[in-house]
Amino acid sequence: MASADVPIPYCGLPPAPDTLWSRWNLDPILIACLLVCAAAYAFGNAKAARAGQHMPLWRQATFYLGWIIAAAALISPLCPLSVSLFAARVGQHMILTLIAAPLVAAGRPFALAASLWHRSMTRQTAIAPLCASAMFAALIWFWHAPAPYAETFRSTLVYWSMHVTVFGAALWLWTSLIDASPAQAGRVVVAGLISTVQMGFLGALITFAPRPLYTPHLLTTVAWGLTPLQDQQLGGAIMWVPGCIIFFIISMLILWNDIVRAELIPAKAVSR
Template sequence: MSTQVLQTPYCGLPPAPADLWARWNFDPILISVLVVCAAAYGWKATAARRQGQAIAAWRQASFYVGWAITALALISPLCPLSVSLFAARVGQHIILALIGAPLVVTGRPFTRVENVSNPATKPRGIAPLSAAALFAASIWFWHAPAPYAETFRSSFVYWSMHVSVYGAALWLWASLIDAPPAKAMHVVLAGLFSSIQMGFLGALITFAPRALYTPHLLTTVVWNLTPLQDQQLGGAIMWVPGCVLFFITSMLILWQEIIRSEIAPARANAVSR
């Protein structure tokens, strides 16, 4: 007689509503990684200050706020709630990719110390359209039903999902924030592409005629949702914030480029006179 071993998801078994706020994720490895990364950034900021090229205080604050938000998304009760609800897992991804990642990147953690005082300095090799394509690939892959279900069976796959989505988001936002003027239109196109793909995927999930995500077929009822309603909520969470935020970012960058293109000739004419 064979025995089937059921795998417990990384965030544990689905929580009951009454127990949710007691379900924090105090994984020592995760907490150690989060602390080490924050400490490494602090060391970099200190080194830059000693060299007379200090990272602006507002940028440091942005990094630490973004890193705190990233940590909360991973260790808070949102982790076990994402075992019960697809909407919670999507919300976790949105917090990581659209709130935590841009705030962290604004702190300039990937710029060499000798260049931190130059706001035009960008990490080498960043191509906005390539970054947007990688981010789209990670979002679409991990929200396909089969890979998504696999994250509930393997902690390695679970962290592969989070690392790839968050890493791709960091790369994308690094290519959008403080973009050099020469890449302005590439940045606008990357932002628009990200807006469209997030909106399209969210719409596909929202308007799917049946529940697609098997891990949640039996876990949503205690939250007064059917699996399809949970899926529709998750699709809307992906659709609206992702579509709107990337669109606004693109329009702001386009507006800055228009203003720059108008100011430059005016300054040239003033100098020639």
């Protein structure tokens, strides 16, 4: 039981293994925000279509799929499990930044919003991928430092500051990679490699740390058959190995697409 002077984390008290699947996060404010954002995207697409700026159906589908995955990461029992296990919190972050964010970004929500506000839809600046990767790296390292991480368990505002800034930076990064022109292929590769290397390095540091670093989990891992250090090592490995692989593969696919487009455009110009 939590004492009166110890705040309860946003996702609640640490769950027992036999009660985990009954611990869904049905926060009405969160659910309302998720539904409003999805509805705004649908409304924006409908309005853009009436103006002759129809978004391809496959892009709309990727947005909704990514948004559903993001919602599942925040609403499902993964939320309370992240109170018990550092590995679960890292897994939640990887789902949000490496699976949900690129899918949402492929739906081009920022470009859609720009068109609705009658802003120019010109391409991003040349250094956008590098700036986005630097911002993403800074936030990943900051929020996985022991002190800021521990603060997310004491304050709901800090908890959501972590999630919103990390997911927002991931959206900016993936948007800058996906929407890059063929001429920016080199910067896309550098930005992807920076993101891959920094996540791998941080994951390795966490994995090989000689002692537990994250105090909120010192007393919550035993119920799951793990020591705090084992839990930390598992979390570091999740960030290090799958995180690096997913980021590298998606970055290379984006690069390959840019190369193909760069080769096809001159060929079409010559044929005309």
